Amino acid sequence: ESEFSTLAQSVHPSATLAVSKKAKAMTAAGEDVINLGIGEPDFKTPEPIAQAAIAAIETGKTSFYTPVSGTLSLRQGIVDLAKKLTGQELSVNQVVVTTGAKMALYAMVQALVNPGDFVVSAKPYWVSYAEQVNMAGADFIAVGDEKQGKLRVADLDALDRKPKLIMVNNPTNPSGILYSKEEILGLLNWAEEQDVFIMIDEIYGRLVYNGATFTSAMKLKTLSGSKVIVVDGVSKSYSMTGWRIGWALADESVIANMSKLLGHMTSGPTAAAQAAAEAAVTESQEVVEGMRKTFEERLNATYALIEKIDGLNLAAKPEGAFYFFIKVDQDVLDRMNLSSTLEFADKLLEAEKVALPAGEGFGMPGYLRLSYAQDQATLNEALKRIERFIK
Numbered sequence: 225e226s227e228f229s230t231l232a233q234s235v236h237p238s239a240t241l242a243v244s245k246k247a248k249a250m251t252a253a254g255e256d257v258i259n260l261g262i263g264e265p266d267f268k269t270p271e272p273i274a275q276a277a278i279a280a281i282e283t284g285k286t287s288f289y290t291p292v293s294g295t296l297s298l299r300q301g302i303v304d305l306a307k308k309l310t311g312q313e314l315s316v317n318q319v320v321v322t323t324g325a326k327m328a329l330y331a332m333v334q335a336l337v338n339p340g341d342f343v344v345s346a347k348p349y350w351v352s353y354a355e356q357v358n359m360a361g362a363d364f365i366a367v368g369d370e371k372q373g374k375l376r377v378a379d380l381d382a383l384d385r386k387p388k389l390i391m392v393n394n395p396t397n398p399s400g401i402l403y404s405k406e407e408i409l410g411l412l413n414w415a416e417e418q419d420v421f422i423m424i425d426e427i428y429g430r431l432v433y434n435g436a437t438f439t440s441a442m443k444l445k446t447l448s449g450s451k452v453i454v455v456d457g458v459s460k461s462y463s464m465t466g467w468r469i470g471w472a473l474a475d476e477s478v479i480a481n482m483s484k485l486l487g488h489m490t491s492g493p494t495a496a497a498q499a500a501a502e503a504a505v506t507e508s509q510e511v512v513e514g515m516r517k518t519f520e521e522r523l524n525a526t527y528a529l530i531e532k533i534d535g536l537n538l539a540a541k542p543e544g545a546f547y548f549f550i551k552v553d554q555d556v557l558d559r560m561n562l563s564s565t566l567e568f569a570d571k572l573l574e575a576e577k578v579a580l581p582a583g584e585g586f587g588m589p590g591y592l593r594l595s596y597a598q599d600q601a602t603l604n605e606a607l608k609r610i611e612r613f614i615k
């Protein structure tokens with residue numbers, strides 16, 4: 225019998241981190257591994273953002289705890305950015321800054337969900353949604369049209385009991401799919417009519433491509449007085465994954481309850497990282513556009529390469545985030561005598577030294593996730609190796 229809690233035993237390690245760990249170990253052993261496994265932009269954090277953290281350290285702004293929900297100036301910066309991007313006026317009491325968006329999601333689930341409740345999301349999903357809900361003792365149910373990867377009003381209508389919380393990711397990890405304005409509005413209206421909480425994770429909202437339009441939930445609903453929660457952060461838009469700053473925006477009552485829990489979990493995020501995030505959200509937003517354009521070029525070039533490989537298929541061309549969610553033909557698995565995409569990913573890493581997490585980690589076997597947060601030459605080489613592996 226294990227001496228560890230049932231909780232610790234029931235949580236699965238992150239599938240994306242597992243592949244990445246094996247890839248890193250192989251790299252450390254001197255092997256030429258291409259890691260397309262992880263969701264971090266490959267750009268250096270822009271200089272003015274890093275300098276703001278250095279200034280905070282040098283002027284002694286790091287020797288005290290910040291407010292649990294984040295410094296007033298960062299929360300004001302987030303409020304101003306939300307106004308600029310969506311037109312919605314928020315108060316600083318509708319913002320809680322957290323140790324990455326992941327912590328915002330965790331605190332939100334803990335603040336809203338009871339054991340025995342159920343939480344609904346779309347398939348495929350970002351794996352931490354499922355694990356965080358499990359950690360709250362609730363049931364995580366992923367529904368929807370697998371090909372599309374979107375949650376639909378019809379899926380919600382078909383539920384046999386009322387969810388406590390709906391979790392939506394727009395655009396999506398792992399499939400890069402973007403919801404239309406009408407689709408998001410439909411989900412928000414359903415939640416409002418049924419009086420249930422709905423969270424929209426907009427962390428990839430500024431990374432959309434080829435003229436596609438992202439519609440923030442904040443353009444459609446007033447957060448104050450509603451059960452809508454918007455989650456976002458600096459990780460993906462500003463290439464700041466290591467700084468660990470994210471946030472939730474919601475009605476003051478939701479934010480107050482999340483902050484109460486965070487007071488015992490973190491005492492607020494790192495002060496210097498908050499200073500950097502403040503520079504990110506308040507200074508010129510051109511850095512976001514520069515990285516977005518680079519991702520767009522890679523998406524287009526890499527999409528053409530994937531399309532050419534026999535045995536790999538994409539349901540649609542991704543419109544956002546920086547991932548392809550690729551279907552591996554059953555024929556390929558059969559011919560190669562592989563029992564699953566999990567095994568495919570493992571053998572691919574061993575044989576061709578390309579690391580890709582399998583769809584199993586996102587609730588959808590039969591797929592691989594490929595992150596294009598890598599330079600084009602590396603992506604080209606990776607696809608050459610994948611093609612060779614299949615042949």
Ligand code: PLP
Nearest residue numbers: 263324325326350397457459470
């Ligand atoms: N939400 C989604 C869909 C993600 O893919 C990620 C990161 O991979 C996050 C949230 C969390 O990002 P962070 O904790 O770095 O802010």
